[in-house]
Amino acid sequence: MKFHLHVGVIETSDEATLTEVLAITKLEARVLLKLAPNVVIMEREDAQEALEELQRRGLHPKVSR
Amino acid sequence: MKLAGQSQGYRNGELDLLSVLEVVIAQKPRVLKGGLPNLSFFKAANEALLEPDDASEGVGFWQVEFWLALARGAGLLRNADGKLEPTAAADEFFALGFEERCKRLRDAWLDCSELNELAFVPEIELPGLKRARTVDAVSDVPQPSRVAAMRRAVVKLLVELKGETSLAAFVALCEKSARDVLVNHSDDASWRHVFYRGIRELGGSEDLERAGNWSKVEGGFIRALCELPLLRLGYIAYDAKARTLEPLEEPSPAFTAEVVVQPNHEVVMLGEWPDPAVVWRLARFSEPTPARRVRKYLLDKKRFAEALGRGHGAEELIELLSKLSRTPLPQNVKYSLSDWGEHTESIRIWPDALLIEAEGVEDLETALARPLLEKLAPAKIGAHRVCAAPDPAALRALMPPRRPLFDYSRALPRVMRPARGLTLDAPRETLHFRARQVLALLTRQEGADRFTLDAAQVAQAARALGAKEMRARLEGALAEELSPQLSLALRSWSGEFGSVFVGQAELLVCDETEQAMALALQPEFNTWVEKQLSTTAFLLRAGAGEKVRAFLKQLGANTVRGSLKKGPSA
Numbered sequence: 001m002k003f004h005l006h007v008g009v010i011e012t013s014d015e016a017t018l019t020e021v022l023a024i025t026k027l028e029a030r031v032l033l034k035l036a037p038n039v040v041i042m043e044r045e046d047a048q049e050a051l052e053e054l055q056r057r058g059l060h061p062k063v064s065r
Numbered sequence: 066m067k068l069a070g071q072s073q074g075y076r077n078g079e080l081d082l083l084s085v086l087e088v089v090i091a092q093k094p095r096v097l098k099g100g101l102p103n104l105s106f107f108k109a110a111n112e113a114l115l116e117p118d119d120a121s122e123g124v125g126f127w128q129v130e131f132w133l134a135l136a137r138g139a140g141l142l143r144n145a146d147g148k149l150e151p152t153a154a155a156d157e158f159f160a161l162g163f164e165e166r167c168k169r170l171r172d173a174w175l176d177c178s179e180l181n182e183l184a185f186v187p188e189i190e191l192p193g194l195k196r197a198r199t200v201d202a203v204s205d206v207p208q209p210s211r212v213a214a215m216r217r218a219v220v221k222l223l224v225e226l227k228g229e230t231s232l233a234a235f236v237a238l239c240e241k242s243a244r245d246v247l248v249n250h251s252d253d254a255s256w257r258h259v260f261y262r263g264i265r266e267l268g269g270s271e272d273l274e275r276a277g278n279w280s281k282v283e284g285g286f287i288r289a290l291c292e293l294p295l296l297r298l299g300y301i302a303y304d305a306k307a308r309t310l311e312p313l314e315e316p317s318p319a320f321t322a323e324v325v326v327q328p329n330h331e332v333v334m335l336g337e338w339p340d341p342a343v344v345w346r347l348a349r350f351s352e353p354t355p356a357r358r359v360r361k362y363l364l365d366k367k368r369f370a371e372a373l374g375r376g377h378g379a380e381e382l383i384e385l386l387s388k389l390s391r392t393p394l395p396q397n398v399k400y401s402l403s404d405w406g407e408h409t410e411s412i413r414i415w416p417d418a419l420l421i422e423a424e425g426v427e428d429l430e431t432a433l434a435r436p437l438l439e440k441l442a443p444a445k446i447g448a449h450r451v452c453a454a455p456d457p458a459a460l461r462a463l464m465p466p467r468r469p470l471f472d473y474s475r476a477l478p479r480v481m482r483p484a485r486g487l488t489l490d491a492p493r494e495t496l497h498f499r500a501r502q503v504l505a506l507l508t509r510q511e512g513a514d515r516f517t518l519d520a521a522q523v524a525q526a527a528r529a530l531g532a533k534e535m536r537a538r539l540e541g542a543l544a545e546e547l548s549p550q551l552s553l554a555l556r557s558w559s560g561e562f563g564s565v566f567v568g569q570a571e572l573l574v575c576d577e578t579e580q581a582m583a584l585a586l587q588p589e590f591n592t593w594v595e596k597q598l599s600t601t602a603f604l605l606r607a608g609a610g611e612k613v614r615a616f617l618k619q620l621g622a623n624t625v626r627g628s629l630k631k632g633p634s635a
Contacts, residue, residue, distance in 0.1 A: 001427055003464060004420040004498060006474040009451050013411040021412060029529045032498040033505070036447050041420065041498050043473065048416045060370035060405070061412035064444070065453050 007032070008047020011039045024057065025050040074315045075167045077115060078297030079341050082170070084113035085132040086141065086151060086345075087353035087360075093148050101133070102149055113355035127185045131293055134180045139173035151349070153375070159345035163317045166341075171298050175216055178209035182216075182294070183247075183264075186285035190267050204263025205248050215283075218243040219290055223300060223312055232291060232308040236284040247283050250275065324389040326364075328397055332386070334360040343389060349375075350382050364398065370409040379406020415451055419460065423448040437463040471497040479544040483551050487518040489543075500542040506530075507539060507555075518551060520558045527559035535559060570595075571610040573603040580622075589616065 012018040015037040022028040022040070027050055033041045042050070054061055088094075088110040094102035101107075107126040110133075111117045118126050136142045141155040158166060174180075183206065184191055191206050207215070222239055245251060248261065260272040261282055273282065291310055296303045301310045322336030324347070332351060334344065344360065347353075350372035351362035372382060383402050387394050421443060423429050429450050430438075440463060443450035457472060464470065471477055480495040481504075491504060492514045506526040508516035526535045536555060540547060547555065556562045573594075575581040581601040584590050593609035593616075605613060614624050 001424060001429060001432060001465075001468055002422045002497075003460070003468060003470040004422060005457060005460065005470060005472045006454050007418055007420055007498065009415040009418045009420060009446070011413045011446055011451075017411055032502045035420075035422075035449065039446055044417045047414060051414050051416055054412065054414075055367070058366075059412065060367050060409055061414050062370060062409045063374040064413065064415045065374070065417065 004041070006044055008042040008044040008050070009039065010042065010047060010050060014038055021050065021054065025053045073296070073299075073302045074313060074318075075170075075297070075299030076163070076315070076318045076338065078299065079166065079170075080339075081114050081128060081297065082132050082136065083341050083344055083348075084115075084355040085110045085129055086136060086155065087348050087355040088113055089142060089149050090151060090348055091353050091355070093150060095148055096144050101130070110355075128293060128297075131180060131297075134177050135170055135173050137179065138177045139169055156345070156349065156375075159342045167299055167315075171300075174294050174298060175220070176213060178213070181207065181209070181212050182289040183207065183212070183282070183286050185289045185293075186282075188267055189273070189282065189285055190265050190269075192263055192265060205261045206263045207247050211247055215243065215247040215286065216290065216294070218246045219287055220295075220300060223295075226310070226312050229309050229311045232288060232310060233280075235291075235310060236280055236287050239287055240279050240283065244279065244283075247286060250279075323391045324386075325392070326386060326390045326394050326398055328395040330364040330398055330401065332362040332364060334362070346385060347389070350377065364402065366405045366408075369402065369405045373406065373409050379403065379410070382406075415453060417454045418451050419443070419454050420446075421450040423450075432465070434463060434465060469495070469497075473498075479542055481542050482544050483546075483548040484515065487551060487554055489516045489518070489551075490514060491516055499538075503538050503542045506535070518554055518558075520554075523555060523558040524560070527561075532556070532559035532561045536561075571605040572598075573605055573613060575601045577601070587616075 010018070010021060012021060018038050018040065022031070027042065027046055030046045031040045031042055035041055051061065051063060088106065092102075092106055092109065094106040097103055107129050110129040111120075111126045114128055116128075118128055120126060133142070136155075139154075139158065140152060141158055142149055143152045158169060161169070183189070192204075219239060222235075222242055225238065226235065250258065258275060260274055261278065262272055264273055264282055265271065266273055266281075288308075291301065291303045292305060295301045295310075299313055299315045302313045303310045318338060320338045320340035320343075322334055322339035322343075324343075325333045325335060327333065332347060334347075339360065347362050349368075350364075351368050352365045354361040354363065369379075369382070373379060379402060383394070383399065383406075386402075419441070421429060421433065423432075427448070429448065433450070440459075441452045441455055443452035457470075461470070477497050477499055478495070480497065480500050481489050481491040484490045488511065489504070489508060491500065496504075504510075504516050507518055507523050509519045509522070511517050523535070530538070536559065539555065553562070573584075575584065578600050581603075584603075585597065590613070593606055593613050595604045595606045597603050617624055
């Protein structure tokens with residue numbers, strides 16, 4: 001097992017939603033790793049940027065801090 | 066001993082605390098340099114109190130400052146990224162019983178170092194009290210430890226009160242028993258004990274003399290305690306007009322309030338005595354509009370999503386609201402909440418996380434230590450686990466030994482090495498996500514730990530990231546410099562290097578620099594030149610050789626073939 005501290009994680013209900021999230025936030029190129037079809041790992045700054053962009057668009061994801 | 070009436074007791078104080086916390090939720094105020102929020106927050110919070118302060122009376126918004134200090138002291142609020150926000154401890158606090166909450170706040174007040182009640186006595190001013198409530202060493206303005214000791218001494222003396230007592234009599238009792246607690250008056254015959262240094266009468270230009278002013282300074286402090294902390298924390302009943310006090314006994318109150326949920330998503334709390342535990346839960350998933358006796362809460366998608374992020378379920382919150390409401394929830398409200406819940410649950414973000422990655426068929430449920438699972442409570446993502454990033458030191462204490470920990474807030478180890486040809490060695494057990502991103506972008510896997518640079522992937526990555534950024538990422542993951550071969554391939558495939566001419570060509574090389582310069586200035590000559598290679602050498606266009614020779618012959622210049630040494634003319 002490996003421990004990755006201070007990364008950003010986005011999990012969606014399905015692959016299509018994740019594709020949509022990455023398209024909306026224009027962060028596809030910054031994905032570090034696709035852990036599963038519906039899970040991506042990012043730098044935490046990029047995950048924060050994704051969150052803010054989604055909130056600007058009136059989408060309010062579940063945020064775990 | 067008096068029983069709590071309509072306007073006395075801790076239950077009133079707690080409603081004021083709730084109002085201040087609700088303004089914090091609604092405004093998420095920025096914390097300024099002095100450690101306090103801005104003036105607009107103070108005004109809004111003051112307006113929400115049962116009996117607001119009049120700022121023109123000279124002590125500012127004392128009640129708001131008092132409740133803020135207590136809330137911070139009790140751990141109910143925290144400064145997160147420069148903004149004030151409620152903590153998880155606040156949720157735990159309001160889940161406690163009435164007596165326990167009262168006791169916790171009293172303890173927080175007794176130990177509170179942020180407050181100095183002497184600063185709230187309107188008749189005196191404290192030039193010795195610096196900004197942020199620090200105390201000048203050569204003044205008699207009491208240090209936080211003395212303030213705390215005086216609070217405890219006063220509370221201790223309350224038990225000696227027999228029924229209703231005048232404030233003057235209580236101050237006299239305190240002077241007799243606790244004369245030196247707030248300010249030390251033991252006379253060492255020095256000048257220091259003539260004045261209250263740094264303590265003046267309001268508008269005065271000189272420090273107050275100690276003789277005859279104990280009741281003004283320490284007495285003012287005791288009066289300030291009676292008017293707010295002792296009154297609002299339910300120690301005493303206090304009549305501000307008559308200036309009398311009496312110990313108070315306050316049994317657990319019966320809360321009487323009703324909740325009305327309106328179709329416009331507004332929730333109105335009706336009744337004088339709402340249960341703070343219920344009010345708090347409501348305030349945590351809605352937008353509160355604190356306003357003294359009438360409390361309103363707007364159900365809002367963002368607040369609802371935030372509550373789900375703290376671990377509540379949408380169904381749980383809908384059920385809570387249904388239970389509180391005296392009538393069935395309006396259908397549209399119910400649908401909205403369910404809809405919001407569904408939308409929110411469809412995207413989950415950990416903006417700053419710890420990811421525990423399982424490798425191979427590893428089962429983290431059994432591989433991870435129980436204390437780690439209990440303390441961090443990581444959520445499952447497939448075979449992996451994720452939770453909000455803990456403190457690194459705490460994590461190290463919980464982690465199994467000899468497991469790699471990559472901290473992405475720092476530079477990560479360079480774990481790849483250039484190997485033969487276009488291959489890279491990247492041992493699997495050392496790979497972090499940044500290195501794996503580079504490998505996924507630019508290479509194809511050839512073996513367990515071996516990867517080969519791929520032309521199509523490099524070209525695609527260069528288009529998406531830019532050639533320089535792409536190269537920087539690869540170089541950032543390499544423990545050694547790129548080999549010349551790798552570098553050439555990478556920069557060619559990414560478009561950094563242009564095409565290379567390989568083939569036959571005619572050259573014109575001058576022996577003299579001046580001769581070459583003179584030729585370069587001839588417009589006719591330039592039409593036959595493909596590229597100037599150096600100060601004396603020119604690459605000629607295909608078929609231009611004969612024309613150049615003829616041109617040079619006209620100018621009297623000899624041309625040679627095959628050797629640069631002067632020889633017979635062609």
